[in-house]
Amino acid sequence: MSRIVGIDLGTTNSLIAYVDEKSGLPRVIPDRDGNVLLPSVVSFSGDGVLVGAAARRQLVRRPAATVYSVKRLMGRGYDDVKEELRYLPFKVLPGEGIVKIAIGSREITPPEVSAIVLRSLKERAEAHFGEPIAKAVVTVPAYFNDGQRQATKDAGRIAGLDVVRILNEPTAASLAYGLQRIHEGVVAVYDLGGGTFDISILRVKEGVFEVLATNGNTHLGGDDFDRAIVLWLLDDIRTRHGADLGSDPEALQELRLAAEAAKIRLSADDRTTLTIPFDAFTYHREITRAELDGLIEQLVDSTLLPCRMALADAGLAPADIDEVVLVGGSTRVPLVRRRVHELFGKAPHSQLNPDEVVALGAAVQARILAGGITNMLLLDVTPLSLGIETLGGIVSVLIPRNTTIPTHAREMFTTSVDGQRVVDMHVVQGERELAKDCRSLARFELSGVDPMPAGMPKIEVVFLIDANGILQVTATELRTGKAAAIEVRPAYGLSEADVERMVEESFTYAEADVEARLLIEARNEADIVITHVERALRQGEALVGDDERQTIGAALEALRRARATEDRELIREATTAMNRATEHLAEVMMDAALKAALASRRADRVLEK
Amino acid sequence: MDHFEVFGLPRRLAIDGAELQRKFYELSRRYHPDFHQAAPPEQQAQALEASARLNAAYRALRDPIARIEYLVRLEEGRETKEGAAVKPKAPPELLEEMFEIQESLQEAKASNRSSGRDPGARATLAGQRDRLVARYRDEEARLRGPLSAAWDDGVPAERGRAIAGFKDALAVRAYLRTVIDDIDQALGEAEEGHVSHRRH
Incomplete structure (x- = not known):
């Protein structure tokens, strides 16, 4: 079997990892400069696309064309996210079901943006191994719904990756810990990342990692x-x-x-x-x-209720938890640690780097799927109840939340009118009693039913949630044994044709080649410095003498000239010279700011008295 | 194949939980799709189907009450979930108390709407709630204990009566759950999202 890598596609940072065959241990793959984290940021310009640290540097300079935290938009409709859009500097538009991001005159969907991040990681791994990489395990928050999972899978396909498994992040972390540090018992994984929160309760026994319950909030981090x-x-x-x-x-x-x-x-x-x-x-x-x-x-504090609900679903009390594991960069915040410690009454584990542990676990799962590890087995659950809308808009639950996956449920449908040839179903996900309060997953249309008196056709519909937590639906007319045709209209997602088109188009978004990218970066860097110097000169003019002003002016002119050329080295040198020329100015300005701040604090104190 | 057969068990309610879990892990290692990734598509589909059937069976059998609910459906030939197995039904001996509770609930709701909550009404309601919870536990104990034994030990002719007994007890239990949830909500003790969960 070909190599499968593990990818943590995070809100803030993304990573890629593999299991080293010699040691049997998972390892993250660094980029050329030794960085392990790839900032999940993509910046668009006329010159090309930047991703990672280079794109992150564009956040301030080109806010409208630089997309970050796109994970919060994955598989989401406009109504889901409109509250937070005013905090995002780039433009988000309602699309058909899912949202779109407008960059200039171009529109791009969240899976396409994520695909650019995934492609960059894929190239990193290909450079590392010196061979093409085609398969990956990609992690998602455990509390992601069907649409968000599907969107992640689509992103993989657009990036040229076959996503062989969508894996839940807290479970991935437990696998990474499980390799070396967890003993048998009940484990709580508290995962607070950049944009999402998950809590998962697992029983670890004889190499089986059985998730008992999971809960969370895909909009908290x-x-x-x-x-x-x-x-x-x-x-x-x-x-x-x-x-x-x-x-x-x-x-x-x-x-x-x-x-x-x-x-x-x-x-x-x-x-x-x-x-x-x-x-x-x-x-x-x-x-x-x-x-x-x-x-x-x-x-x-709002993370504690999901924790209690997961415990209740697992039928456990906090004291029943043997070990608590912290995952995600936000668990470095002391208040978070304190609250988790208080809730479970024991000090949480954090020996493995909370930024890396999910990617490491994804690599372990990848190795299991490749047949390289046979003594470990992960039994995960579906986080949300799956149901169908019945008369009066009430939800009839077919698969309750926290059911081990893969799982299936059968339901019989019939017709209500003589000669009816089409039957509709509305599938929802969520815990509320009314369909309108749940998440619409898809509308299904069973067609080609033979005309019969009302109530005569017996159509058996099987709802199968696979090991990725993604729903598949099949239907059979039992009298004829004929498979009924099903048309799926996903509420939030890309159609098959959309994805095909994006796979083709993705080459036009392909990252600029290395030389071109370095030139773009050098120019962007120069632009940032030029803006800063211009501002500093306006503010700090009075703080420096004529000579210094002239030196700075000359360096600025030289940098502007270099910026106009195609010579990357020249631009870099001019930028460095510019920085040197303004060192003193920066110091005196910082001094002045500090003095002003101290003065205002003294003034505050005087006023308080 | 019904859920009992998946585990090679007879259609009996007395099941050793630890043994069931051991068997579940063992069968999971055999069927889980993770271990069949390199197999031809047809074999992968079979593994997926077997694994899904196993998980559904384990979920139905691991909890003693869910096990009874499943048995009732199975015995009545309803393998799908269509139509709840039981309609909630008030226990006859509690009818009078139920009237009082409904009254307290109305009052509590009214006082919640107006500014201050009446501590006296809340205390009454909390007391009523505790009695109902105790009654609910009794009903579950009866289901797990004597009623389950009646099924397991009874001769085939008595089994119809055992099923009727299950249905009665399950109906009462469902009714109590609904009222307890309503009271919790009125007392503001229900944590959001929890109410609907209990009714599944």
């Missing part, structure tokens, strides 16, 4: 922490500087990145400072861990 900080900063800026930056996409991105960085620093430190130079002023602010805790406490 580190992104929401950052947003809470940004809203607070916006208020503070309004109060102290009288500026409203809420509708300035570039400023919002600067604030978001600064908030994220501050949040990360506060995992180690008790206090940290943010300094953000804007055109009109430089914003300076100290933030303490207690302040951060206050901002995110409600969000963190």
Whole structure:
């Protein structure tokens, strides 16, 4: 069997891993520069497409053309996400069922954006192994519904990957831990990532990893922490500087990145400072861990209810849990650790890197599927109940949530009118009693029923949820034994024809080749520096002498000239020279900002007294 | 193949849970699609089908009450879920108490709508709830205990009566569950999403 890799397609970062045949241990594959994490960011420009760190650097500079956190849009309809769209600097439009992202005059779907990330990882692995990679296990949040899973599978296909398994992230993590660290017993995996939250309860026994229950929220993660900080900063800026930056996409991105960085620093430190130079002023602010805790406490606490519900579904109390495992970058936040510790009454495990553990587990599952590991078996569950809409809009549950997959249910259908040839079904996913409150999965139309008196046809429909958590439906007319034709109209998803077209079109989105990409990066870098220097000169003119102003002006002119050429090295050199020329200016400006901040704090103290 | 046959078990309710789990893991290792990835498509489809059947069977049999619900469906020849196996039915001896409870519920709902919650009404309701929960547990114990034994030990002629007994007890249990959920909701103790789950 050919090589299968494991991919963690994350909200913030993505990784690719494999199991080393000699040691039998999973390993993540770094890029040429040794980076393991690929930021899940894609930036579009006339010159081509950037992905990863290069695209991440475009977030502030080209906010409308740089797509991040696209995982939150996967398999979603416009109504699902319209609340948060005002926080996204790129334009999201309603499509047929699923949303589309508008980049200039071009429209692109979330699976196509994810495909660009996947393709980049695929190329990384191909460079590593020196052979083509065609098959992958790709992870998704356990609480992803059918549409979100299908969208992820589509993304793989568009990237030229056969996704042989959609694997749940917390379960993947348990496999990675299971290889070496988990003993037999009941394990809770608490997985808080950039955009999603999952809790899974598993029983590990004799190499079988049996998921007992899972719960979560596919719209809760580190992104929401950052947003809470940004809203607070916006208020503070309004109060102290009288500026409203809420509708300035570039400023919002600067604030978001600064908030994220501050949040990360506060995992180690008790206090940290943010300094953000804007055109009109430089914003300076100290933030303490207690302040951060206050901002995110409600969000963190909202993860506890899903934990209790998963425990209840598994028929267990917190004390029955033998081990707690933390997964996802957001579990580095001390408040998160504290709350998890309190809930389960024991210190959680975090020996494996929470950013890498899901990819490592995906690699283990890939190895199982390739036949390289035969003593481990994962039995996962479907996270949401599957039902059909019956009379009066009530849901009749066919497959309850937390049923081990693959699983199936049979249901008999008949006609209500003499001679009726077509029968409709509406399949939904969710826990509510009314179909309208659940997630519409698809409408099915059974056609070609032989005309008979009402109630005579006996059509048996089999609903099968496969090991990926994806639904397949087949129907048979029992009297004739004839397979009934089924037309599926997925509520949120791409049609087969859409995917085919995207596979072909994906070559036009293909990442620019290495040389071209390096040139684009160099130019973008130069653009960023030029903007910063222009701003610094406006703000800090009075702080430096004529000579220095002239030196900076000359370097700026040289950089502009280099930028216009095709010579990447020349642009790099000019950028470096520019940075050197402004070192002193940057220092004196930072000094001035600090003094101003101290002065304002003293003023605050005086006022308090 | 019915769910009992999947595990090679007779149609009896006394099942050793640990043994069932052992057998489930053993059969999972045999059928799970993960271990048949290299097989020809036809064989893969068979493994998928066998694995799905095994999982459905384990889910139906591992819980003693679910096991009874499945047995009733099986004995009545309804393999699909169409039409609930039992319609909720109020236990006759509790009718009077049920009137009182409905009254307290109305009051509680009214006071929830108005500003303050009446602590006295809440205490009454909580007491009524606790009695119903105890009654609910009794009903489950009866299902698992004497009623299950009556099925397992009875001669074939008595089995019709055992099934009728199951249906009665299941109907009462379903009714109690509904009322308990309503009270929980009125008391604001139900955590969102939990109510509908219990009714599955």
